[in-house]
Amino acid sequence: MDDLVQLTRDRDTDNDVAIITINNPPVNALSPGVAQGIAQTIAQADKDDGVKAVVLIGGGRTFVAGADIKEFGKITSGKTQRGAGLLPLLLQIEDVRKPVVVAIHGSAFGGGLELAMAGHYRVAAPSAQLGQPEVKLGIIPGAGGTQRLPRLVGVAKAVEMCAEGNPITAQEALKLGLVDRLIEGDLLAGAVAFAREASEKPVRKTRERSDKLGTPALNEPIFAAAREKARTKQRGMMSAIAAIDAVEAATRVSFEEGCQVERQLFDKCLFSDQSKALIHAFFGEREVAKIPDIPKETAIIPVNSVAVVGAGTMGGGIAMVFANAGFRVLIKEADQPALDRGLATIQKNYQSSVKRGRFTQQFVDERLKLIQPTLSYDDFGDVDMVVEAVFEGMALKKEVFGQLDRVCKPGAILASNTSTLDVDEIASATSRPGAVIGTHFFSPANIMRLLEIVRGKASSKEVIATCMQLSKKLGKVGVLVGNCRGFVGNRIFGPYRREAQFLVEEGASIETVDHALYDFGMAMGPMSTGDLAGLDVGWRIRKEFRHLEKPGVRQPFAEDRLCELGRYGQKTGAGWYKYDENRRAIPDPEVNEMVLRWSREAGIAQRKISSEEIVDRCIYALVNEGARILEEGIVGRTVDIDIIYLNGYGFPAYRGGPMWYADTVGLDKVYRRISEFQQQHGELWEPAPLLKRLAQEGKTFAELNREQAVMA
Ligand code: T1G
Numbered sequence: 001m002d003d004l005v006q007l008t009r010d011r012d013t014d015n016d017v018a019i020i021t022i023n024n025p026p027v028n029a030l031s032p033g034v035a036q037g038i039a040q041t042i043a044q045a046d047k048d049d050g051v052k053a054v055v056l057i058g059g060g061r062t063f064v065a066g067a068d069i070k071e072f073g074k075i076t077s078g079k080t081q082r083g084a085g086l087l088p089l090l091l092q093i094e095d096v097r098k099p100v101v102v103a104i105h106g107s108a109f110g111g112g113l114e115l116a117m118a119g120h121y122r123v124a125a126p127s128a129q130l131g132q133p134e135v136k137l138g139i140i141p142g143a144g145g146t147q148r149l150p151r152l153v154g155v156a157k158a159v160e161m162c163a164e165g166n167p168i169t170a171q172e173a174l175k176l177g178l179v180d181r182l183i184e185g186d187l188l189a190g191a192v193a194f195a196r197e198a199s200e201k202p203v204r205k206t207r208e209r210s211d212k213l214g215t216p217a218l219n220e221p222i223f224a225a226a227r228e229k230a231r232t233k234q235r236g237m238m239s240a241i242a243a244i245d246a247v248e249a250a251t252r253v254s255f256e257e258g259c260q261v262e263r264q265l266f267d268k269c270l271f272s273d274q275s276k277a278l279i280h281a282f283f284g285e286r287e288v289a290k291i292p293d294i295p296k297e298t299a300i301i302p303v304n305s306v307a308v309v310g311a312g313t314m315g316g317g318i319a320m321v322f323a324n325a326g327f328r329v330l331i332k333e334a335d336q337p338a339l340d341r342g343l344a345t346i347q348k349n350y351q352s353s354v355k356r357g358r359f360t361q362q363f364v365d366e367r368l369k370l371i372q373p374t375l376s377y378d379d380f381g382d383v384d385m386v387v388e389a390v391f392e393g394m395a396l397k398k399e400v401f402g403q404l405d406r407v408c409k410p411g412a413i414l415a416s417n418t419s420t421l422d423v424d425e426i427a428s429a430t431s432r433p434g435a436v437i438g439t440h441f442f443s444p445a446n447i448m449r450l451l452e453i454v455r456g457k458a459s460s461k462e463v464i465a466t467c468m469q470l471s472k473k474l475g476k477v478g479v480l481v482g483n484c485r486g487f488v489g490n491r492i493f494g495p496y497r498r499e500a501q502f503l504v505e506e507g508a509s510i511e512t513v514d515h516a517l518y519d520f521g522m523a524m525g526p527m528s529t530g531d532l533a534g535l536d537v538g539w540r541i542r543k544e545f546r547h548l549e550k551p552g553v554r555q556p557f558a559e560d561r562l563c564e565l566g567r568y569g570q571k572t573g574a575g576w577y578k579y580d581e582n583r584r585a586i587p588d589p590e591v592n593e594m595v596l597r598w599s600r601e602a603g604i605a606q607r608k609i610s611s612e613e614i615v616d617r618c619i620y621a622l623v624n625e626g627a628r629i630l631e632e633g634i635v636g637r638t639v640d641i642d643i644i645y646l647n648g649y650g651f652p653a654y655r656g657g658p659m660w661y662a663d664t665v666g667l668d669k670v671y672r673r674i675s676e677f678q679q680q681h682g683e684l685w686e687p688a689p690l691l692k693r694l695a696q697e698g699k700t701f702a703e704l705n706r707e708q709a710v711m712a
């Protein structure tokens with residue numbers, strides 16, 4: 001414990017300031033022993049008459065990033081340790097007779113901010129971030145955060161920070177009164193100086209403050225608006241509503257009673273499936289960055305300049321992603337009109353980001369300067385990486401990669417944004433297949449967080465490691481996947497959308513199918529998603545691979561028929577739905593009638609279909625194909641599939657991803673249901689052998705992950 005928390009004295013001056021340093025790398029989480037260590041050192045400093053003030057600071061790269069999330073899984077209902085260790089400690093700190101100044105750098109998140117708010121004063125480095133992100137883990141602040149924060153920043157800001165979980169900057173915290181001073185340069189020295197000043201002033205106990213708690217009349221509209229926002233922006237998330245309820249309690253009852261309300265709500269959330277799923281997603285996002293056969297010390301290729309070939313829907317977005325991360329980006333098109341179109345779209349997208357307050361105009365102007373248009377490969381000679389995003393055709397891709405092989409320097413990374421084509425065949429057009437890799441961004445590339453990194457047979461470990469690391473710099477979640485048709489995301493999405501079409505052909509209305517999946521928590525129903533991406537994209541791919549379809553096996557036809565009518569979705573104003581000038585979807589009874597006619601002509605019996613069946617067929621189609629992909633080694637872990645679906649396909653985070661969700665339902669039940677569908681709908685529903693085995697062994701995908709991690 002001693003090495004987790006140290007007590008020292010400020011030697012530079014009068015030796016009258018005690019310094020308590022927390023050392024629990026990598027993020028000073030409040031792991032077992034840390035809270036106890038702080039309690040002991042605080043007690044020592046409090047008793048020591050030679051001490052006039054105390055500074056509490058984090059060692060290493062950050063203050064405290066919260067409670068130790070790894071410990072949550074060990075907490076059993078009825079005995080929630082979390083509060084036990086922390087709440088009394090925070091009261092102890094608040095009751096210290098001399099000022100406790102908390103010095104913040106890096107992140108003061110969750111229990112870390114709660115710790116800071118128990119201090120009498122807070123100072124921060126200008127780059128520090130402060131927040132209560134617990135809601136993103138399916139829980140709420142559980143150590144008085146929902147009670148102390150409104151007392152320091154006011155009700156509206158506190159409910160926003162606790163219900164949405166986004167951090168604020170040190171500058172904003174200063175404005176709000178959450179932080180008392182920003183310290184440029186040496187944080188510790190600045191904190192000690194501040195503490196010395198504060199030792200002349202009375203201590204301020206946050207829990208005793210009420211000047212910012214408003215009145216019921218003032219607060220009522222704040223809570224109503226927050227609940228409405230949570231219902232739309234965090235649809236289905238119980239923790240968001242719980243956080244609002246807890247902050248509201250702070251405005252209605254005493255601090256002690258408010259903490260009890262917070263505790264009950266915290267426990268309800270902590271033991272929910274939602275929280276387990278969200279914590280799985282938290283650690284999953286970090287786990288997918290670790291590739292078992294790519295050692296940590298693999299050399300990273302320096303990437304400082306980039307080129308993008310093709311400035312269409314994806315090329316333009318990809319150029320923005322690199323520019324936003326500060327890279328100089330060359331962007332090449334086939335001809336001037338196409339280049340002008342591409343640049344105009346980039347400018348338009350940046351302007352709408354300014355309008356929505358995502359970027360400042362100054363930021364956008366600087367980014368646009370980094371994007372350099374060109375019509376020739378002449379300037380490609382010294383770029384470190386190229387991302388190709390031209391039309392989806394093998395011949396064209398190979399022609400472009402042949403060109404890149406001739407003009408790019410040795411060691412340059414040659415990446416393709418192809419969404420379906422064979423990366424190895426693309427690489428065969430070069431003399432350096434080891435430098436070729438797939439970097440599959442998702443549309444809109446400047447928004448979607450997911451980046452599928454497609455490993456070719458020859459892709460070198462250095463190229464893979466570099467792209468994995470680069471994805472983090474680009475603000476993306478990079479997931480390494482194998483090279484197969486549609487890679488992971490699109491390949492699994494195929495059966496999901498196939499079942500959605502079948503259900504419409506069997507009598508479910510388009511709206512019913514979309515509503516069922518929307519209510520399940522998907523960001524958008526499968527039919528609306530098709531209209532957004534463009535029904536023609538899938539149609540072209542199906543036509544290209546028609547020869548691979550098994551004779552006698554049922555294939556969906558409705559979407560192909562719609563495409564033959566030129567109904568490609570939003571881009572043509574009509575697809576499964578009609579669209580008004582603001583791209584708002586309008587149900588089109590004509591489509592339901594057409595599908596009914598086509599289905600009857602195809603001899604498909606019409607029947608009433610429940611939402612439960614709709615969800616099971618679409619979601620279990622994902623799970624079954626996911627299990628196949630795992631067996632084929634296209635991904636190494638089921639968590640990779642979950643992270644892909646949470647960040648690229650609008651799967652509800654509070655369900656943890658398709659594979660985690662299947663575990664929550666129980667693989668035996670999923671297997672039984674899929675076997676039923678096989679009975680009813682034939683071989684398309686043949687259960688994946690892995691799923692069958694795990695179901696029969698009573699195992700879960702999560703256990704399989706753990707087994708694999710041990711073997712790796
Ligand atoms: N507990 C345990 N491990 C943690 C952790 C935590 N709170 N935070 C990070 N890690 C691990 C992480 O898994 C990774 O491990 C390594 O640290 C580096 O993290 C009482 C109940 C702070 C912004 O939600 O947001 O307090 O993969 O890769 O990108 O009310 O980590 O190396 O093995 O993310 O620089 C609330 C969670 C907890 C903050 C740093 N706190 N952490 O980002 O590094 S609940 C949070 C983060 C709570 C109280 C309640 C980020 C970060 P490994 P990293 P990073």
Ligand code: NAD
Binds near residue numbers: 315391419440443
């Ligand atoms: P797009 O039709 O919008 O843009 C392609 C661009 O490539 C056009 O502007 C065209 O002029 C340009 N181009 C063609 N030949 C060229 C050449 N020789 N040199 C330079 N530019 C050339 O297509 P898109 O939707 O941006 O798709 C691009 C790639 O990204 C495809 O491989 C596609 O499969 C993939 N992708 C698309 C999406 C999506 O949702 N649209 C998502 C992920 C991946």
